[in-house]
Amino acid sequence: MKPRLRSVALVVAAAAAAGLSAGALTYGVYGIFSETASATPGRGFTSTVIARGMFGQNYTFGTPTIGVVKRKVRIKTKSGVVTRTVKIKVDSIQRAITCEPSNPCDTAFQQATIPPGGSSGWHTHPGATFVAVAQGEGTIYRVIGSDCPAEKIGVGTGFAQMPTELHVVRNEGSVPFVVYTLYVLPRGTPNTGIRVDQPQPTACPSIN
Numbered sequence: 001m002k003p004r005l006r007s008v009a010l011v012v013a014a015a016a017a018a019g020l021s022a023g024a025l026t027y028g029v030y031g032i033f034s035e036t037a038s039a040t041p042g043r044g045f046t047s048t049v050i051a052r053g054m055f056g057q058n059y060t061f062g063t064p065t066i067g068v069v070k071r072k073v074r075i076k077t078k079s080g081v082v083t084r085t086v087k088i089k090v091d092s093i094q095r096a097i098t099c100e101p102s103n104p105c106d107t108a109f110q111q112a113t114i115p116p117g118g119s120s121g122w123h124t125h126p127g128a129t130f131v132a133v134a135q136g137e138g139t140i141y142r143v144i145g146s147d148c149p150a151e152k153i154g155v156g157t158g159f160a161q162m163p164t165e166l167h168v169v170r171n172e173g174s175v176p177f178v179v180y181t182l183y184v185l186p187r188g189t190p191n192t193g194i195r196v197d198q199p200q201p202t203a204c205p206s207i208n
Contacts, residue, residue, distance in 0.1 A: 039197030040168070040208050044118035049108050049191050056104035060095055061128035061184050063162060067092035096128040096162050097184055106185040108194060113178050114138065114171040119208060122168045122198045127185040129161040135178035141207050142167045148204035166198055168207060 067090050075082045099105035105127065114120060137154040143166040153159060153169075161167065171177040183194055200208060 040122040040200050041197060042114070042119050042121035045112060045114040045120055047110055047112045049110050049194070051109045053107045054104050054187075055099050055107050055184065056101045058100055060093055060098045062093040062096040063160075065092050065094050066090070094162070097186065099184065104187055106183075106187055106189055108183045108185060108189075108191070110181045110183070110194070111178070112181065113176050114169065115176050116171050116174050118171050118177075120169040121208065122166060122200060122204075124163060124166055124196045124198055125161060125183060125185075126163055126189055126193060126196065127183055128163070129184075130158065130182045131160070132158040132180045133178070134180060136171065136175045137173045138169050138177040138179075139172050140167055140169045141204055143201045143203045146203050148201070148207060166201055168204075170207075 069088050069090055070085055071088060072083055072085050075084065097105060112120075133153050133155055135155060137152060139150050139152055140159065141148055141150050151159075169177075185194065
C-alpha cells in the first residue's frame with residue numbers, strides 16, 4: 001500500500017535552527033553557483049551552506065490549490081435510472097517535491113548577504129525553497145507570464161518558492177540584506193546544484 005502523503009504549503013526557516021545570531025550572518029542563501037555565458041550572475045553577494053541532512057518522511061511540499069474531479073452518478077427516478085457526470089472540487093497541491101522513505105530528499109540550510117546595490121542574479125532552484133529575512137530590506141522580482149512584479153521583503157518576513165519560479169533579489173537599501181534559507185532538494189543534489197543560473201528574462205529586461 002502506498003504511503004499517504006501529507007502536504008505542506010509553507011515553511012519558514014528560522015535563524016535559531018542554525019544556532020546563529022542575526023549579527024553573525026555574513027553569507028548567503030541563493031547557493032554556490034558557476035557562471036555561464038547566458039546566465040545573469042549576482043553582484044556582490046556571498047553564500048555558504050551551513051548544514052545538510054536527509055529527509056525520508058512522507059511529505060509533499062508545494063502550493064495549495066483546488067482540483068476538479070469528474071464522477072458519474074446513477075440516480076433512480078420514477079421513470080428509470082438516470083446517469084449524470086458531476087464535477088467535484090477537492091483540495092489539492094501543486095507539487096514542488098515529494099519525499100518518501102524509498103526516495104528521500106536532501107535538505108540544506110544556507111546563509112546569504114547581499115550588499116547595498118547588490119543582486120542575486122536571475123536563477124531558479126531544483127526543489128522547494130523557504131526563506132526568512134534576518135537583516136535589511138530587499139526587493140524580489142518574479143517572472144509571472146509576461147509580468148515582472150516586485151515585492152519588498154524585510155526583517156521578520158519570509159517567502160517560499162516553487163522550482164519553476166524564475167526570480168532575482170536586489171538590495172536597493174543602504175544596509176546589507178541578510179537571509180536564512182531552507183532547501184528541500186532531490187536526493188544527491190550537490191551544493192553547486194542548489195542554485196541554477198538563468199538568462200535575463202524578456203519580461204524583465206531592465207532588472208538584474
